[in-house]
Amino acid sequence: MSEAKLLYMFVLPEFTRIPVSQKQIICETVLCNWTSLKTSTEFITALKETPFVKHLRNDQTTDYEHVCAKELFDPKVEFLCDIFDENPSKFPASEFCSLEWLEILREIGLVKSVDKETFLLCAKRIEISGSPEKAIKLHRFFLENISEYFDQDNLRKLSFIKCVPGEHNGSLDLVSRLGEIFSCCASLKLLF
Numbered sequence: 506m507s508e509a510k511l512l513y514m515f516v517l518p519e520f521t522r523i524p525v526s527q528k529q530i531i532c533e534t535v536l537c538n539w540t541s542l543k544t545s546t547e548f549i550t551a552l553k554e555t556p557f558v559k560h561l562r563n564d565q566t567t568d569y570e571h572v573c574a575k576e577l578f579d580p581k582v583e584f585l586c587d588i589f590d591e592n593p594s595k596f597p598a599s600e601f602c603s604l605e606w607l608e609i610l611r612e613i614g615l616v617k618s619v620d621k622e623t624f625l626l627c628a629k630r631i632e633i634s635g636s637p638e639k640a641i642k643l644h645r646f647f648l649e650n651i652s653e654y655f656d657q658d659n660l661r662k663l664s665f666i667k668c669v670p671g672e673h674n675g676s677l678d679l680v681s682r683l684g685e686i687f688s689c690c691a692s693l694k695l696l697f
Contacts, residue, residue: 512542558574579596619650
């Protein structure tokens with residue numbers, strides 16, 4: 506029986522129930538043998554659905570838990586790091602941030618780009634944090650990638666999120682919802 510088959514049939518399905526020390530050994534095995542393991546589609550499929558990536562349970566504790574790679578952001582994506590800099594629980598733990606690990610995690614689902622869904626999460630994070638500086642970064646990113654994010658469905662979803670920076674009583678603040686501003690632009694677009 507191949508190592509990949511042994512892992513995807515017997516080890517990965519039990520990963521959540523094994524002791525931490527054994528989890529570390531399994532992760533080291535995956536890292537050291539990645540070149541041969543990645544040739545097995547069954548192994549890759551199982552690994553994508555296995556919560557083996559260590560990360561902080563939440564932003565208020567130092568407790569760790571394991572999740573699937575697809576639940577975390579790539580710490581090398583500058584925009585995501587800027588928006589979630591106060592939320593380390595959105596990124597893999599430091600031992601999974603080596604170049605080798607990040608390459609593996611990207612192949613199995615680590616969020617490495619900002620699609621519409623991720624952009625909405627960023628906007629919601631800004632609404633929660635109330636940071637006008639991050640809101641400015643969000644808008645710059647939106648404008649730089651407007652062809653990807655500017656559509657009626659996305660604007661409708663954004664219309665409920667307060668993440669537009671502006672001046673309020675002499676200080677920078679979040680003053681409006683993104684969709685309210687861009688829906689005006691969308692209406693004008695429909696007239697042409």
